[in-house]
Amino acid sequence: MTYLSFLNCILRKEIATHTNLVVFGQNISAGSYLGGLTAGLSVPPESRIINTINAENSLVGFGFGLALSGTNAIFFMRQIDFLLLTTDQLVNTYNIIRNNPAGLPGSFTIMTTVIDQGYEGPQSSSNNLGDFCSLARIDAFTVTNKRDIEAIIPAQLVSPGFRIIAASPRLYKTDLLEPPLAYRSPTGNLFQYQEGNDTTIICFNLSFPYGYALAQAMQTKGLHPSLFSVNIPVPIKWNVILESVKKTKKLVIFDDSKSMNCSYYALLAEARLRFNLQKEIIITRHLGSDWLTPNSDQLEIDYQKVIKDIV
Amino acid sequence: MNMDKRSIAREVIRLRVQQMVVNEWYKAGRFKIPIHLGFGHEALAVAVSAVMGRGDWLFLTHRNIAYNLGREKSLKPFLDEYSLKPTGVAGGRFGSMNLIHPSRGILYTSSILANQFPVAVGSAFGFTVSDANGIAIVCGGDGAIEEGAFYESVLMAASIKAPILFLIENNEWSMHTSIRERRVDIDLKKLASSLGVLYVSLKGNNVFAYIQALARARKQILTSRAPLCIEVKVNTLGDWYDMKNPLYPQGKFVKYHTGASPSVMLSEEVVLQKNADDPLFVLGKLISEASVKKMAVQELAHIRKEMI
Ligand SMILES: Cc1ncc(C[n+]2csc(CCOP(=O)(O)OP(=O)(O)O)c2C)c(N)n1
Numbered sequence A: 001m002t003y004l005s006f007l008n009c010i011l012r013k014e015i016a017t018h019t020n021l022v023v024f025g026q027n028i029s030a031g032s033y034l035g036g037l038t039a040g041l042s043v044p045p046e047s048r049i050i051n052t053i054n055a056e057n058s059l060v061g062f063g064f065g066l067a068l069s070g071t072n073a074i075f076f077m078r079q080i081d082f083l084l085l086t087t088d089q090l091v092n093t094y095n096i097i098r099n100n101p102a103g104l105p106g107s108f109t110i111m112t113t114v115i116d117q118g119y120e121g122p123q124s125s126s127n128n129l130g131d132f133c134s135l136a137r138i139d140a141f142t143v144t145n146k147r148d149i150e151a152i153i154p155a156q157l158v159s160p161g162f163r164i165i166a167a168s169p170r171l172y173k174t175d176l177l178e179p180p181l182a183y184r185s186p187t188g189n190l191f192q193y194q195e196g197n198d199t200t201i202i203c204f205n206l207s208f209p210y211g212y213a214l215a216q217a218m219q220t221k222g223l224h225p226s227l228f229s230v231n232i233p234v235p236i237k238w239n240v241i242l243e244s245v246k247k248t249k250k251l252v253i254f255d256d257s258k259s260m261n262c263s264y265y266a267l268l269a270e271a272r273l274r275f276n277l278q279k280e281i282i283i284t285r286h287l288g289s290d291w292l293t294p295n296s297d298q299l300e301i302d303y304q305k306v307i308k309d310i311v
Numbered sequence B: 001m002n003m004d005k006r007s008i009a010r011e012v013i014r015l016r017v018q019q020m021v022v023n024e025w026y027k028a029g030r031f032k033i034p035i036h037l038g039f040g041h042e043a044l045a046v047a048v049s050a051v052m053g054r055g056d057w058l059f060l061t062h063r064n065i066a067y068n069l070g071r072e073k074s075l076k077p078f079l080d081e082y083s084l085k086p087t088g089v090a091g092g093r094f095g096s097m098n099l100i101h102p103s104r105g106i107l108y109t110s111s112i113l114a115n116q117f118p119v120a121v122g123s124a125f126g127f128t129v130s131d132a133n134g135i136a137i138v139c140g141g142d143g144a145i146e147e148g149a150f151y152e153s154v155l156m157a158a159s160i161k162a163p164i165l166f167l168i169e170n171n172e173w174s175m176h177t178s179i180r181e182r183r184v185d186i187d188l189k190k191l192a193s194s195l196g197v198l199y200v201s202l203k204g205n206n207v208f209a210y211i212q213a214l215a216r217a218r219k220q221i222l223t224s225r226a227p228l229c230i231e232v233k234v235n236t237l238g239d240w241y242d243m244k245n246p247l248y249p250q251g252k253f254v255k256y257h258t259g260a261s262p263s264v265m266l267s268e269e270v271v272l273q274k275n276a277d278d279p280l281f282v283l284g285k286l287i288s289e290a291s292v293k294k295m296a297v298q299e300l301a302h303i304r305k306e307m308i
């Protein structure tokens, strides 16, 4: 099963159960169904699906309005680049609503993607979900594998309050990753997939598949890393990760974003402050003048070399 | 604009054949970037290029290929651009969705819907400030005019008197959603006139008539120093029937939006549809089908030579 078909399947299942729900977005029930993400969605008679006009800021306002009135809302938005048009609603409206201690009676979720396969040029230079969310401390979740999809979608898709969930189009046609789960934080912002003493691997933004590949390559060499994925833009409580770093004193960080302000900086600063690190390897985008031209976003990683460096 | 009828016809055919070559390369998997082809947009693109004055500026959208080809004769720099090579028309830095060509008047191209409208109003007002003789022409589709930025831009242009032509290509589709499936009709004539903006409607794909209408509009904008809105009925050709969709085992009509069109084949038969939706069909009626075919053969031979 592919990542996309699993995600689509779980979205369909969730959405089919909710009454009092409005699912809306551009092209969501036409054409390619957002590349297959929204294919086959159906809702009970008391709910609605709307194939909307192109008016992003208004659509986000519409979602907040629905949730304010107690009706649940899901806005399917093709990619976060188009959400840039909605910063007024995301910051001003959301903050005004949040300031009311009663909060939002309904649920509002923006289900979107972070363009992470590249080739879209200037418009996809914004690929760090954390940047987006830090504008108004918005809760957001990335989903990259079976475990986090299973944990996050049912818990967050329709639940009082507001959040963004982002998928990875780069993974759409790839086989669904099913890593064994060692630990997950109650809020679904931190997942641990392996426990080991040889090194601590931490993945940010949508980079989990790279970290998982490294962990597997290490295992075939008889090495046992701890593997984490931070599925929400920081700040979060790092304790579980820091406990691991305390043991391993070795750190490998993956971050596939092109941001100037990466989510891993805070963790790295704290780890450096607290422990005498023996090794730190940071695998991220090395951006030259090509950061806004169309090119591949795939990280080229020589895993054997990384393992050699760690050992 | 100093073009005889024959050269104008040749331009329309050139844009068709060149796009057909792009489509073949696309089918062969030679491009990694998204390209939105503009089969059916050729007459309008040729007319825009023909009426553009030396200082005029053009502002485009994701579906810019016909306009870009219209402003530059040779195909090779485009194939290189789409292949992201330094020899591309924009150094391989833009690909397709944002392709600009400032030395030929294409100042800015946006892949974000309606983003180009306010930018164009700004540049148009620059003509007023510097007392220069030029206009801005900004394109946008029936999907883009749904964005608030369109209304704001027309209002702004009318209020400050910016010499700008809003050229709205209404192909009735936004990606794979028809107007009927997403909204009520927008009566652009009423919308424009409610803001005191002149409105002209064009249809029929007669390139000679389009040139006349656009030239008149340009003159009107220059004398009034005020905006004007032209809505053009277009059919973006290249649709196909999808037999593979698991949701529609009986097959499903797919409106062409982006990518390679499987229904368009490179050949001397350049007419894709035998009605007024196809500028090449209309051209055949205007100058003769045999002339269209003859010029298509010549254009193909020219491209083959250019490629060697
Ligand atoms: C702000 C924004 N929202 C959504 C999109 C996705 N999108 C790309 S092209 C397109 C359809 C646009 O329709 P129209 O303006 O009529 O142009 P056409 O493709 O029909 O030529 C959409 C919705 C986008 N590029 N920008």
Ligand SMILES: [Mg+2]
Binding pocket: B141, B142, B143, B169, B170, B171, B172, B173, B174, B175
């Ligand atoms: Mg359209």
